Amino acid sequence: MGRVTERRKVIRIRDGAVSSRADTLVAEEPLEIRLNGKPLAITMRTPGDDFALAAGFLVSEGVLAEQAELQNIVYCAGATADGSNTYNVVDVRTAPGVALPDITLERNVYTTSSCGLCGKASLDAVRTTARWPIADTPPLRIEPGLLAGLPDRLRAAQRVFDRTGGLHAAALFDEHGELLDIREDVGRHNAVDKLVGRALRDGRLPLSRTILLVSGRASFELAQKAVMAGIPVLAAVSAPSSLAVDLAAETGLTLVGFLRGPNMNVYAGEDRITLQAATAQG
Numbered sequence: 001m002g003r004v005t006e007r008r009k010v011i012r013i014r015d016g017a018v019s020s021r022a023d024t025l026v027a028e029e030p031l032e033i034r035l036n037g038k039p040l041a042i043t044m045r046t047p048g049d050d051f052a053l054a055a056g057f058l059v060s061e062g063v064l065a066e067q068a069e070l071q072n073i074v075y076c077a078g079a080t081a082d083g084s085n086t087y088n089v090v091d092v093r094t095a096p097g098v099a100l101p102d103i104t105l106e107r108n109v110y111t112t113s114s115c116g117l118c119g120k121a122s123l124d125a126v127r128t129t130a131r132w133p134i135a136d137t138p139p140l141r142i143e144p145g146l147l148a149g150l151p152d153r154l155r156a157a158q159r160v161f162d163r164t165g166g167l168h169a170a171a172l173f174d175e176h177g178e179l180l181d182i183r184e185d186v187g188r189h190n191a192v193d194k195l196v197g198r199a200l201r202d203g204r205l206p207l208s209r210t211i212l213l214v215s216g217r218a219s220f221e222l223a224q225k226a227v228m229a230g231i232p233v234l235a236a237v238s239a240p241s242s243l244a245v246d247l248a249a250e251t252g253l254t255l256v257g258f259l260r261g262p263n264m265n266v267y268a269g270e271d272r273i274t275l276q277a278a279t280a281q282g
Helices: 050-060 119-129 144-148 150-156 159-164 188-201 220-228 242-251
Strands: 005-014 017-026 029-035 038-045 070-075 089-094 168-174 179-185 210-214 233-236 254-260 263-268
Touching: 029 050, 038 050, 038 188, 050 070, 050 089, 050 188, 050 220, 119 220, 119 242, 144 150, 144 254, 144 263, 150 168, 150 210, 150 254, 168 188, 179 188, 188 210, 188 220, 220 233, 220 242, 242 254, 242 263
Parallel strands: 029 089, 210 233, 233 254
Antiparallel strands: 005 017, 029 038, 070 089, 168 179, 168 210, 254 263
């Protein structure tokens, strides 16, 4: 099975001085996801947590929502000439009686911001396939100070990033700021899928009283994955896209962007954030 990191020769130039050394890079390999034996999608990922990644992907596509709907996940023989297992193909088997939704199951249908569909079509696709409504009773009330401390905790838990500097991360926190899980991957969407997939396999969906923090921007795809898992709060250290904000406003997701220390922008669902009574004018 592929390693999480690999070594490559690199020429270093520092202040005009040239040297040669081995550098540690994050591994990137394709993963083909099959559903009941039928090819479904291919994603580039960092090897590891492949079963969780596949399960999480199917949650975001509206195929799975409960642990009982998943029968098993296995590695399949690869596409090598001798038929050996590359550990880059997984087959997800659903439980008997699980009906597949009446949608075209391809990753680029409505799950990426560059899919070519209009915004309304993308929003409608999520609304019609979401199995877990975003509901928190009693309502979550989160202090900005709690959110402010989460990026440092995410960064401190990134073990592979320390060696490579080339990974995205997604972390799941409870409403009190306790770290529940963290996953790293070369793709930010894969990191979230690994979190959600692990929760599905552990029987923890919906993730109704949690905060999802991502290390990059908040795209429509990441907002979609939060909604499909029933996560009420999505925070990102960078900017959201306009369609991510639209989806958050429509579904009741709290969306926070540019979370850097005590500074942040709340784009939707501000009722969950404990704000000062007086707001700045202008």
